[in-house]
Amino acid sequence: MPAADDFSPLTHPVPLSPPNRLAYITAGGGLVIESEGGTTALDVTPLPDARILVDEQERLLLLTGPSTLYPHAVLADNLEATGITLIETRPIPRVVTTIPIPEPSVVEGIAPIWADLTGDGVREIIVTLSNADQGSQLVVFSEAGDQIAAGPAVGQVNRWRHQIAVAPFGLAGELELADVLTPHLGRITEFFQLDDNALEVVATVSGYTSHRLGSRNLDSAAAADFDGDGHVELLIPNPDFTEFGALGRTADGADVVWTMPVDSIIATNLATVTSKEGHISVGVGRVDWVLRVWP
Structure with a gap:
């Protein structure tokens, strides 16, 4: 080895x-x-x-x-x-x-x-494409390399979109793609639905972010039904990385459903583990060298 x-x-x-x-x-x-x-x-x-x-x-x-x-x-x-x-x-x-x-x-x-x-039961490949002409946009490919869909471009160089997760976020369980638009500046969480060959924004929430400037930690947010209410939430840090917000879809778009204080500052990616019974535990490392676990 x-x-x-x-x-x-x-x-x-x-x-x-x-x-x-x-x-x-x-x-x-x-x-x-x-x-x-x-x-x-x-x-x-x-x-x-x-x-x-x-x-x-x-x-x-x-x-x-x-x-x-x-x-x-x-x-x-x-x-x-x-x-x-x-x-x-x-x-x-x-x-x-x-x-x-x-x-x-x-x-x-x-x-x-x-x-x-x-x-359709087949995986797609989703990436954030960036260039100096239009900044970043989300693009969906088939495994064969054909482009299936694309979302809106930011429209400005050095402006990033951080793709997070695909999950049944929709109120009726519709599959949606979540990202954060400009996580270092605007900090807008977006939920997209696929409409033919376009990714359309169907809801947004401001005030949460998924990345620190200059970090390789790109898994600070996660999607699951964390509270067991039958609806998928997006668990994502606040800008200070001292608290997680659970963002959920609502009849009016999306909102913060509940929050989870970290009691320090987040230092690592977010980890999740699902038990045999389906219970989800969440863990994160803090700057004070403590591993914080929510069982």
Whole structure:
């Protein structure tokens, strides 16, 4: 098995079955699948801090082709991806496809959202594309690389959209995509629904954010039915990172349903664990070196 210094220090490996199979980004900038039978190095160049996603078939999805084409640098460095790569790990690891991002755009983030937004049982790939002409916009691709839909562009350079989650946020359980528009400035949470080939904003909430300027922590918010009332909430920090707000959809749009004080300042990503009974626990690390868990 690999030594600790074989791994990229900016992300984490992902386990695969059977035991002792591992996919990881190397310290030298490669992608490797390790098993007891040997090591497979794939012909891709990952983003150094890319988060590898794994689906039920143990396929991998990650951002590739690092570039300095759009040096916004709000996510800790000026490298952003110019490709999205899908990989099969069985029976033999191979690259299925790489979706190229046409210049001058890049993917501004560390991972796509890989979720069924259309409700047809097949996952789509959702990314934030950014360029110097129009800033950021959300774009939805099929796994084959076809563009399915796009949302509105911010319309200004160095203005970011942070994609958060796809979940049945709607009052009738409609699938919606949540993001934060300009998390360092405007701090507007948006809920989108898919309308043909467009992502349309159906509700907004101001005053909450999902990212600190310059941080690689892009998982500070999460979506689930945290209070067990049958409705999905978006749990997201306030601008001071001292409290979480649970944002829910309402008849008038969306609002803060309840809040959850942290009693310090949030220092890490938000983690969630679901028990066998379906109960969701939430945990976060604080700046005072305390792990705060809400069981």
